[in-house]
Amino acid sequence: MRAAAVAYQAIQCGITEGDYPPGSWIREDEVAARAGVSRTPVREALRKLHSEGIVELLPNRGAVVVGWTSHDLDDIFDLRMMLEGYAVRRVVEAPRGDIDLPALNAMCTEMEQLLDQGGTANHDRIGELAVAFHSALHRASGNRQLMSILPGLNQVPLVHTANRQRTHEQLARSLTQHREILEAITAGDADWAEAVMRAHVRAARAALRTEDSRPADVPAREA
Template identity: 35%
Template sequence: MSTSESASERAYAALRTGILDGTHRPGTMLGEAGLAAELGLSRTPVRAALARLQDEGWITVYPKRGALVRGLDGKDVQDLADARLILESTAVQRTTPERRAALAARLGTEVDRQESVLADGDLPGFIELTVAFHRSFVEAAGNQVLLELNDRLADRQRFLLFSYGGQLMERCADIIAEHRALVARLAADDIQGFSDILRSHVGDTYGFDLRHLRV
């Protein structure tokens, strides 16, 4: 990787993290010169990073004015909730009973880790663990296309979980209980029960009633 590519990657990683964790909130106008000074880089890698973030839909660049940080509107959030429910439920349905049992055994320990970081008030740590937890359901199917689709949505998931930070901490006991219930349904090889709990869990987390969606 060349020096310019390395600088662009550093700029992209820093700006992406700032958008996802709420440091750069929706509606904020980011200036190229100010970002360059803040990151200790020239304007060229910052410009490249902003172009990449615009391609991904996180910002809108206005020439000579700056880059406006975009959020997710209600329809975006509902679409994400629907997509996650479809991906995770479908993947679990398509794997074998043996793989579901093995996954349940592994994820029980993962929920213990989630509970520990929540007890410490570590919101970023919990968000990374919960993104990985839900990814495991998709990964279990062994379908690379489904996994690719899931990974393309992961940053939106992170963005929403950070934006719901206070609410997330308030309902942490419920989230842990719901995660344990999902693992229990996997262990029992109860696919319909898993889908029903997942529908309620995702809907409650994102604030939408998903009972209309059947998977």
Template identity: 35%
Template sequence: MARSQQALHTIPAESARSADDVYLSIKDALASGQYGAGQYLREEQLAKSLGVSRTPVREALRRLDAEGWVETRPNYGVRVKAWTLQDAREIFEARLLVEPYLAGRAALSIGAGDIARLKALADAMLAITRHPSTPEACEAWFTANGEFHAIITAAANNARLDRSLRSMKETPLIKWTFDTYSDEDRERSARQHFEMVLALEQRNAAWAEAVTRCHILAAEKAVLDRYDREHSAS
């Protein structure tokens, strides 16, 4: 599910000593697919790339192991976790429990400024569907979609659930979902975004919950269908 490896961005000098910055930098690289599933992460190489000692890198890898991003193999080292079909099912199941609820809550309190921004993002995503799919288009879609959903869940005013949901959606699986989409999938998703905005604008919590649930179920189907295609062909 991961993309080809890219260079890990070096942390700016002024923040290089922060263990949290090291952790976030490595986590961002994992989330964006810069390291392939099963690839080993070497402390010395990471430390050199980030301009830090091996100690904060070691601490970061321990945290990422506890969160399920990597796995430690005794006598071998730390490698990137390979996401499985079960991982996908669990993430979508959790999203279905949390995200529609937050959308319904958001419908009761979201402000006009957020509604305006959601409309602009929905327009941007619709425009992307009218052009051929490219890596750049997928990245633009991923970024706009991430902001769109983050605005909605933040508007629900439940910080704990919002943080939990964001953690789930930081996995490489989410970006892989967008790479999976066909042109028809993207058009359907774009239409659902407009329907979400309308439900929020109408302060209709039940409608907002329903369309969000349909939106997640459609994404899940795209991922599971791709998994079936790739494994039936192998």
């Protein structure tokens, strides 16, 4: 793994675990020590996170973790609902990429097993698998514009936060929706696949509603 990727993963993990809450400053030297890399790849990782809207780079000050307002989250999930629904419809109706149904099935099975085991660490792993599941569908759509836009909307820290906010029943319903999306794709039913995907994204937004408030001094993402 490239040094910049290691630094990126370290920062993202720190945000997910709460080491870098919204509004906190990320020190390059601390990240470098944590990731075992020099400061140059840390800067590269921060630029990537900035492009994804996860951190804000302030001239002569450094990087600060972005906070999200309720309006920001509504905008993000509205776009996700439309684009994710379109992507899965493309997978069914006019796929231009390879769709590995056994791999998607294996992801669903692993998520279900992790949920049965319980625990915060398993919930985080479910979040990683959920991102992988959605990313596989984006690639299978064959739409390069979608593949460039959706990763920035499907923020990994937001996925982990949503998973931690959900009750066991809510998370179980989310995994059932993953399974149903796969069944709809296998059946070749685009309407079914899109409807379940849109409901799935709406449920993810609902899980974050208790996190909508943020301190006034937390920078929001620039328009």
